[in-house]
Amino acid sequence: MISFKEFRALYAVFCSILLLIAISPAVLSLLPLPEGERFTELWLLGENHVAEDFPFVVREGATYDIFVGIGNHMRSSVYYTLHVKFWNRTSAISGQAHHDGDLEGAFYEYRIILENEETWESRVEFSFSNITVNEGSIHVGGVSVDGTVFPVSCSTDWDQEDQGFYYQLLMELWILNTTSSEFVSHNRSVGIWLNLTG
Amino acid sequence: MGTYLSSRWRLVFFLELLLLILWISAPVSCETETATDARTTIDEADKHIESAFKMVLEAEKYSVNISHLLQELNVAVDLMAEAEMSYRHGNFSDAIQFAELTLDRINGLEGEALELAEQGGLEYGKSLSLAVTVSTVASCLVSILGVIGWSFAKKRYLRKASRLRPGLRKDD
16 A cells, blocks of 8 residues: 555645646647748649649740749748749849849739648749840740730840750749838749740 | 011920920820829738738737638739739839729728737637636636545545554554
8 A cells, every 4th residue: 555645645746737737728828839830832843733844945936834832831821922033044143142132034923812821823824925036145025924925125145055045934932021011032932944946 | 677586486486395395295294193103003002902911910810710801812912913013014004903903802801801800809818718717717626626635535545544554644
């Protein structure tokens, strides 16, 4: 048989457990539960809805398909803006290196508000128009997204090393900062390189 | 007579020059005005969307179902994107039109979001006070029953122990 001291200790432990259960509703309401990591998914898929078969060698007039998606894991609703940029290799390299929230090359945008754990995906159908070729350089005057033509003005020189006229189609994610009431770059972007030799 | 004619011609020349300047500058100023109007309307629509979104976030904090409201808000932000793109590409009249459509869509949503946030706040307050009351009552009950239960448990223990080992005291 257990000693009296042990019995008293056991009774005290039993009562403490009951007391903890009793105060748990108030504690759970007042103290926030620990949160996991906050992040946003941003993805780009090819025309077959897999991460391959992305358009690369493109030509004027032809239409190409890709899928872009966003997944919100920020623990609350978020107001996103997805800027679609079209730029040449020089702008792409300098723009991505600085990543200072510049909207250079942005010609199209999606705006979406997503609840926590909600995802959004859209098919992006694009094509190029008003292309003029000069000696050793090419100029694109229009990019069409989902059937609407948007005027752009982007030139690039012939790349001797990689043999092509290279452009980048980039999707850059911005979010609304509710404190400053401004859209700020979310430091997430996906894009594809295009060779406009066709 | 010659001086009169030359001063008359000079007056006519200056008047024509003035008319020409007015004719050239009119479309420019009109376009600037349209751009300013477009920016103002877009900014106004943007402000309303942001305000409604902040209310939605407030309601969300209290675990209120906001799906329906977000669906409506997404229609408005989609129009807002069209307005911004039109503005960026210099289609100011389209930009104004889309921004006004956004304002039409957002009309009422802000109020609805505010109502949801207030309702959420009230419900949260109620559930919090209920939880605190339940916890207080339950912990008081546990404390009282614990003290009463201890005297019963102690007697029972000592009775059982003395039956097994006669002459046992609680200090043992």
